[in-house]
Amino acid sequence: MSDNNPFYHDYLGTGGINNAFSNFFGDQNPSIYDQIIPPNTQTPHQDFDPSSYMSTLTECLHGSMDYNSLSNVLGMSCSSSEVVCPPLDQESSRKNTAEIPLTPNSLVSSSSSEAGGEEDSSKSKKDLQAKDQCEDGDDKSKKVSKAKKKGEKKQKEPRFAFMTKSEIDNLEDGYRWRKYGQKAVKNSPFPRSYYRCTSQKCSVKKRVERSYEDPSVVITTYEGQHNHHCPATLRGNAAAAMLSPSFLSSSQLIPQDVLFAQMLTTPTNQNQLPINYSVYNYQQQPQLGPEYGLFQDMVASLIHKREP
C-alpha cells in the first residue's frame, strides 16, 4: 500500500523520514535552506494574499474546509515539491516500513481503527471486546465488526504532520489532550505517544514521537479536525502557533526553543494514499529572534516557493 504513496517514496526515501529530514535540514544539502526559506523574504508576494491563506488554513484546521482546498492554498502541487523532494527513485520504494518511526500509516491513514468511524470505532471495539469476553459468539461479533469497519475504512481523516525542533515532546497547541497509549517504535529508542482530544464528540487524535536520528526533532501528527473551538490559545510552540486561530490572525510569537518546524500536509482521498503533499519549513532567523512570527516565515517560504 505504501508503494503508492509518493510522499513515502519521494520524501521518506530509503532512509525514512528522519533521513529525509536530515537531508532537508542537514549538511547534505545546506542550500535547501536558501531554496525553501529565503533569508530575507519579508516582502509578500504580489500574487499572494496572506489573509486568504490564514483564513483558509484556519478554516481547514477547524473543520470547515476540506483539505483539498487547503492543499490548493498551500500549493500542494506547486514547485515546492520539486525543490524539496528527492527525485522519485524506484529503489527508494524498497521495503523500509520498519525502519522509520513515522510510518506510512503515520501520515497515511490505512488502519482500520482510525479515521472515519473514529467516534464509533472505539465504542464498537469496546463492545466487541466485552462481547468477546461475555459471549461465546465472538465470531459473529467479529464478523459484524469487520463488516462495519470495512465500510468505515473508506472514510479517512486528514492528517497534518509537523516536525518541530523542540526539547518538549508534547507541544502545547491550545487543545486539551488525553494520552491513551504509548508504543515503542521499531528501531527507535523513543516511544510514540498517542493522544486524544478530551473534548466530547471530538475525535481528533495526535501522535507524538521523537526522531531517532535527530532526538531534538519532535514529529507531531494530527489526525482529524476539531469540531470545537480551541479552549485556550497558548504560546508555546510552532505547532500551537500554526494551529492557533489567533496566531493565524495576529502573528503571535514563537518560543526560542523552536528552531524550525516543518509542516507536512497529506490530504487523503478515501482509501487512496495521498497524491500530493507539501512541505513547509520554518527556520528561525537568529538575528531576528523569537519575535519574528512563524506565520510570516511560513508565508515567506510559501511565497518564495511559489515564485516561478
Add this chain to the structure above:
DNA sequence: CGCTTTTGACCTGCGC
C-alpha cells in the same frame, strides 16, 4: 474525588 498517565494485553492490517 476526578482526571490523567502508565502499561500490559489485545486487536487489526499487512507482508511473506
Add this chain to the structure above:
DNA sequence: GCGCAGGTCAAAAGCG
C-alpha cells in the same frame, strides 16, 4: 496461516 508492527483498550497508579 503466521508473525510482525502499529494502534487501541482499560485497569491500575499517580496527581492535584
